[in-house]
Amino acid sequence: MYMINAQDIEKLAGLARLSISEEEKEELTKNMGSILAYIDAIKKATEANKKANTEEIYGVRNVMREDSEPHQSGMYSEKILNEAPRREGDYVKVKKIL
Amino acid sequence: MIIDLKNLTIKKVHEHFIKGDFTALDLARAYLKNIESKNKDLNAYLEVFDDVEEQAKIADDKIKAGKADILTGIPFAIKDNILIEGRIASSASKILENYHATYDATVIKKLKEAGAIFLGRTNMDEFAMGGSTENSAFGVTKNPYDHTRVAGGSSGGSAVVVAGDMALVALGSDTGGSVRQPASFCGLVGLKPTYGSVSRYGLMAMGSSLDQIGPITKTAEDAEIIFNEVHGKDINDSTTIFENTHPKKDLKNKKLIIGIPKNFINKDGVDKEVFTNFEASIAKIKLLGYEVKEISLSDIDYSLAVYYIIMSAEASTNLSRFDGVKYGLHKDGKNLLEDYLMTRGEGLGKEVRRRILLGTYVLSSGYYDAYYNKANDIRKTIKKTFDNVFREVDVILTPTTPTPAFKIGEKSKDPLQMYLEDVFTVTANLTGMPAISVPSGFTNDKLPIGMQFIASHGRENILFEISKVFEKNGVK
Incomplete structure (x- = not known):
């Protein structure tokens, strides 16, 4: 049997905010099942060091800067708002959340 | 003079410009003419x-x-996932089909300052997810050596x-190859630079701990020139390095040692002709x-599984930004949740949705x-393994791919095969090491084969x- 079933796919799709058709659910169950079976092999790796931290993995540290010297207000607003699917004045229009 | 596009390199073009043999306009027109006759068939440019x-x-x-x-x-x-201000950047996705970039990527800014010309934006697997360009929302790109095969x-x-010969050089992005x-x-020659050496500001993110922008060129010299121009610390990308x-270690008068990971390259997993070509390449290296x-x-057998876990985790996070609110496609549902579900469900292609899941x-x-x-x-262990190996060798050699270009449709039904x-x-992405693919010959069917050199961090x-040295000695 596959490592994942149609209900699992449905749940993941909900979490990821994706609508998925019934037909595709079936296909995904199958091919995600074989991908998961493949990546499952890492469970056999025993020599792995525990608690890898990001600096050890990437070789770089997180870089912070002061939250200062802002650009001139409104400089980019029009360009960015022009790309929004729906706007009202200088606002991006969104449906109510509650 | 008649422009011989086939044999041009950056240096040659530069010399011709300086001598006045032809102008940038002449050259641009020669490429536009070629694009006009070839692109319809090959589908390499989206615009x-x-x-x-x-x-x-x-x-x-x-x-x-x-x-x-x-x-x-x-x-x-x-590549269509690198932003040029005012122009469409779609990542070959329906969700960004009409999106105009609002700023220049750092690499673009640097190229503009140098006076480079942008001919167009190129086709790709949607959001850079795939190894065949079959996942583009705008049709597959064909291999110029055999139109029934993928371009990769x-x-x-x-x-x-x-x-x-529809451009002299190109930029791509490399998350796993x-x-x-x-x-x-x-x-061709393709370079994946050291992680952090080239700024990714303005590159659409897929796997943020893996992504790098790199050049695709006809010669190693061209790749070097582009790398030298675009790399460097960038205040807008905190992962860029100094x-x-x-x-660095001094290499003058030192005989380079090439490492071959025999346990990793076995006959079962590699196409016969690629394997033979690889053995021949090793013999040439010795000569x-x-x-x-x-x-x-050790532990390298897990690298592909590790890669697909980390890449998909990072991609699912990065792609959550496509919600139909701020930019890109918007599908209207009954409420906000439905907007999200429909926009992402319809705007994102099959492979992208699979990796998000x-x-x-x-x-x-x-x-x-x-x-x-x-x-x-395991990623950390793999990195340590390579760090140790690079105490003994200067470069590691592998084939670039286990097979030459495969048929269109051959692997698209089975994602795992892909x-x-x-x-x-x-492995170069997991560890951050730089790696380059160079041409190493052809199959009997005249399909190109490449091999890969990997070096330690910062040693492009x-x-x-x-x-x-390889190019000069006719390894083609």
Whole structure:
């Protein structure tokens, strides 16, 4: 049997905010099942060091800067708002959340 | 003079410009003519810009004024996931089909300052997810050597425009092999620089701990020139490194030692002709006077699984920004949740949705430790393994891909088969090491084969040096 079933796919799709058709659910169950079976092999790796931290993995540290010297207000607003699917004045229009 | 596009390199073009043999406008027109006759069939460009001639005229003014940089007037093609202000950048996705970039990527800014010309934006697997350009929402790109075969991917369009003389050079992005694999399928040079050496500001993020922008070119020298121009610390990308981040070692008068990971490259997993070609390449290396050493890389068998866990986890997070609210496609549902579901469900293609689901799975509660954390632990071990090996050798040699360009449709039904194509390339992304694919010959059917040199962090110079020696000695 596959490592994942149609209900699992449905749940993941909900979490990821994706609508998925019934037909595709079936296909995904199958091919995600074989991908998961493949990546499952890492469970056999025993020599792995525990608690890898990001600096050890990437070789770089997180870089912070002061939250200062802002650009001139409104400089980019029009360009960015022009790309929004729906706007009202200088606002991006969104449906109510509650 | 008649422009011989096939044999042009950046340096040659630059010299012709300076001598006045032809202008940037002449050259741009020669490429536009070629694009006109070839692109319809190969589907390598998603868009050819309508202001190419104007760009070329500006470059010519600069040349005439004696202010030419090495890249002034050089015609570039740009992968569709790199932002050029005011132009569409779609990542070959329906969700960004009509999205206009609101700023220049740092690499674009640098190329503009140098006076480079942008011919157009190239086709790719949607959001750089794939190894064949079959996942583009705008149709597959064909391999110029055999139109029934894939160009590779995800930077397939960038490779084909260079191989088909529709641009002199191109930029791609490489998360698990997306520059090197199409370069090898199309008989070209493809460089994945050290993680952090080239700014990713303005590159659409896929796997943020893996992504790098890299050049696709006909020669190692061209790749070197572009790398030298675009790399460097960038205040807008906190992961960029300084020149001295990775310690350099003196290589003058030193005989380079090439490591061959025999345990990793076995006959079962590699196409017969690729394997034979690889053995022949090793023999040539020895003839060229390099020392060859067999090396063993433990835990490397897990690298592909580790890659697909980390990449999909990061991609699912990065792609959550496409919600139909801020920019891109918007599908209207009954409420906000429905807007999200429909916009993402309809706007994102099959492979992208699959990877988002996979990433959501490995990051979900209950599986997080077993997959994502474990993968990171193994990633660290793999990195350590390579760090140790690079105390003994200067370069590691592998084939770039286990097969030459495959047939269109051959692997697209089975995602796992497609993923296995990345087996030799993903380690450089997992560890952050630079790697280059160079042409190493042809199959009996005249399909290009490539091989890959990997160096330790910050040592692109070794990769360029050895690649140039190979080119000069007719390993083609």
